[in-house]
Amino acid sequence: MNDRLANARAEAGAFMERDHSQHPPAYAPGYKSSVLRAPKQARISFASTLSEKTGPAFGHNMLGELDNDLIVNYAKPGEEAIGQRIVVHGQLLDQNAKPVPNVLIEFWQANAGGRYRHKREGYRAVLDPNFGGFGRTITDENGYYWFRTVKPGAYPWPNGVNDWRPAHIHFSLFGSGFAQRLISQMYFEGDPMIAICPIVNTISDKAAIDRLVARLDMNNTIPMDLRAYRFDIVLRGRRSTFFENRPEGN
Amino acid sequence: MVTRLDYLKETPSQTAGPYVHIGMTPNWSGISGVIPEDLGSQVVTDGVKGERITVAGRVVDGGGNPVSDCVVEIWQADAGGIYNSPAEHRTGADPHCIGWGRQAADENGRFVFDTIKPGAVPAPNGGFMAPHITFWIVARGINIGLQTRMYFSDEADANRKDPILAKARMIGRDGTMIGQREGDSVTFDIYLQGENETVFLDI
Numbered sequence: 297m298n299d300r301l302a303n304a305r306a307e308a309g310a311f312m313e314r315d316h317s318q319h320p321p322a323y324a325p326g327y328k329s330s331v332l333r334a335p336k337q338a339r340i341s342f343a344s345t346l347s348e349k350t351g352p353a354f355g356h357n358m359l360g361e362l363d364n365d366l367i368v369n370y371a372k373p374g375e376e377a378i379g380q381r382i383v384v385h386g387q388l389l390d391q392n393a394k395p396v397p398n399v400l401i402e403f404w405q406a407n408a409g410g411r412y413r414h415k416r417e418g419y420r421a422v423l424d425p426n427f428g429g430f431g432r433t434i435t436d437e438n439g440y441y442w443f444r445t446v447k448p449g450a451y452p453w454p455n456g457v458n459d460w461r462p463a464h465i466h467f468s469l470f471g472s473g474f475a476q477r478l479i480s481q482m483y484f485e486g487d488p489m490i491a492i493c494p495i496v497n498t499i500s501d502k503a504a505i506d507r508l509v510a511r512l513d514m515n516n517t518i519p520m521d522l523r524a525y526r527f528d529i530v531l532r533g534r535r536s537t538f539f540e541n542r543p544e545g546n
Numbered sequence: 547m548v549t550r551l552d553y554l555k556e557t558p559s560q561t562a563g564p565y566v567h568i569g570m571t572p573n574w575s576g577i578s579g580v581i582p583e584d585l586g587s588q589v590v591t592d593g594v595k596g597e598r599i600t601v602a603g604r605v606v607d608g609g610g611n612p613v614s615d616c617v618v619e620i621w622q623a624d625a626g627g628i629y630n631s632p633a634e635h636r637t638g639a640d641p642h643c644i645g646w647g648r649q650a651a652d653e654n655g656r657f658v659f660d661t662i663k664p665g666a667v668p669a670p671n672g673g674f675m676a677p678h679i680t681f682w683i684v685a686r687g688i689n690i691g692l693q694t695r696m697y698f699s700d701e702a703d704a705n706r707k708d709p710i711l712a713k714a715r716m717i718g719r720d721g722t723m724i725g726q727r728e729g730d731s732v733t734f735d736i737y738l739q740g741e742n743e744t745v746f747l748d749i
């Protein structure tokens with residue numbers, strides 16, 4: 297087996313330790329669903345091994361032409377989803393500010409009225425027959441991504457008596473290693489619902505919450521068609537490996 | 547002048563929520579026609595080398611209820627212990643072992659993966675880690691994805707030398723990371739909370 301350790305390429309760097317002050321704790325009773333689903337024991341910490349430094353990769357050829365266009369990817373031919381038309385775009389970086397190219401981003405959301413196309417959905421807002429609410433893309437060589445959609449509506453949910461989620465889009469992110477796997481939600485600049493959302497407020501650091509808020513980007517709107525929102529995303533960075541001429545993380 | 551270290555901060559996690567299936571298993575959730583097949587439905591393809599096994603289990607909450615709305619992902623090496631990944635520095639990964647799988651749990655919180663038993667993977671400080679499969683679980687009520695590992699009950703010797711199991715053993719909880727093998731089936735139940743709470747990793 298030792299021949300497998302020889303030569304080839306240098307082993308990828310381990311990931312920087314996750315800074316849990318930037319994330320919600322497992323147990324956050326303001327968000328009631330977390331109460332029975334939060335592990336109570338401390339996590340076991342260990343520097344990432346090959347099992348976390350590696351991760352699956354997905355090729356651009358996997359994508360269908362409309363995968364990143366939620367306005368039409370579920371619509372009947374010639375029809376489009378109803379709502380405020382937007383493009384969401386940004387750059388995927390790691391903590392070293394290095395772009396993360398060629399990785400899969402999946403996103404899902406409610407329709408313009410705040411209704412999900414899901415069997416467990418209980419909100420009385422109507423379904424849009426032309427909106428599925430799912431899309432995906434792969435970052436380009438510079439870590440950029442973009443997709444076209446309609447702005448989702450706010451929706452009520454059973455937590456407190458009268459809790460409503462701010463408009464948001466769910467994101468699922470891969471990186472180059474499985475330790476970078478992350479799910480988050482993107483909010484919209486200026487939404488008064490953000491400050492009163494129990495899920496947003498599972499994060500205690502206000503500056504961290506602000507990094508989940510996409511900025512209205514009028515310079516990239518398409519007049520008479522779409523407004524743009526910019527949302528940059530940061531995944532864990534790799535530590536340097538000093539066994540090559542050039543430290544890998546730098 | 548001293549250089550400032552301004553590493554960026556990781557984007558904060560938020561729960562995957564109750565509608566995670568729309569984004570991660572759209573066909574399973576009834577949104578058909580957007581993509582041909584849900585990603586991760588096949589961990590290995592025909593012609594894969596190694597022992598074929600099924601890995602099945604349940605995800606259970608602190609009240610003993612099935613976590614019926616979770617999504618489970620796995621990541622593993624091939625039979626030779628090599629990862630099919632651009633970040634793998636060794637060559638020769640089995641092209642038929644994708645190594646990554648994704649499943650929506652059923653109403654009983656149950657998942658099943660058809661896969662192969664992975665080989666041992668080099669440990670960071672020399673030697674090998676025992677064969678294992680990495681698990682990642684997301685759901686409504688889980689604020690940040692939970693990562694753990696499943697080791698194999700038929701690898702007692704290798705398990706004894708595994709550096710991560712050793713840490714779990716020090717707190718008497720290594721048993722929660724062992725999948726029980728019977729024939730070609732491995733059973734691995736995951737407890738989010740309570741007496742049998744699974745060991746989760748910060749790795």
Ligand SMILES: [Fe+3]
Nearest residue numbers: 464466563565
């Ligand atoms: Fe949502």
